[in-house]
Amino acid sequence: MALVSSAAGRYSADAAPPWARDLIAALKASGVTNIVTVPDSVFGPALAVAEADPDIRLTAVNREEEAVGVLCGLYLGGQRGAMVIQSSGLGNTLNALGSLALVGRFPFPIVVALRGELGEWNPAQFSMGRAVPGCLDALRIRHHTISHLEDVTPVVQGAATTCFHMEEPIGILLSAQLTGSRVRGEG
């Protein structure tokens, strides 16, 4: 049985688009040393960039709710991390965000690749993708949406800085306008 050794799967850092490189660089510039993720096809190249970086530890968990716990634990142990998930995965985090991260004021950026918007082909992605801003609003978690490459560095760094100073999670939502529309068969 072949074991997959790379947490980023088949993606390579060399082939990563500029937005993916800028995202990881901006998180790193904000003191983030851990990326905690449930892998996603949109983020595949960004995960490969993170995995190739010796200053970042990439931890893949099995469900997004776990990522909330791991990020709180990392903070308790003195390290900063960011969550990298797709929009349907935000639905799996909600009680852990409310009952653990918000009540204890644990800061971490929640980077969400939005599905269900431009060019979406998969009906299963529509509802949760559209509900992401509303879910974050309901939990009173601030969030910013990025649609253009030139905004990645300033918005990610600015949001991360606010998050760590305010000691609360913050949402960074990446539009398909930035990450590219999903093509059927790509997940």
Add this chain to the structure above:
Amino acid sequence: MIDRREATKVVVELAGDNPIVGSIGNPNTDLGAFDRPRNYYVSAMGMASSVGLGVAIARPNQRVIVLDGDGAIFMNLSSLATEGTVGVRNLVHVIWDNSRLEITGGQPTPTARGADLAGIAKASGFANAVTVETLEDFRAAFARAMSGSDLWAIVARINPGNARREADLRLGFVQMRDRFVASFG
């Protein structure tokens, strides 16, 4: 069967300066009787294992102890496979198992009907996974786990019943967070 309060006392005695992460509910209530700065009382059901994993990643020179419940770990069962395979070895995951959701009225958990948590942990990648039914056996297993250098899951079969709540800790969540972080200097 084991008295959870007595076993919690053993945990704190043998923990040294290692962090203890407790699950909401009875595990935390009993742990609160032995409060110390390096205790963290997790406030969302099922999340103790994941919080413990985060601490273990951040603090590789500590042996991180998780005090969980059977109902709680079944709520976040995928976290066992994460712990078991992510490459961390400095975790000792204790599961107090009385086959009941005690606080909500004693409803049965899967271990009441044959599920085997130590077997699940072993099959999820834990190098060591045991079930113990006496305080003596718990002490022996926990001492081995703390002196070892690999992943341990200890399923402790405990008596039914809610923990005695002697005094509230009166500890704010942010205060608890900050004193835990500060304990590492």
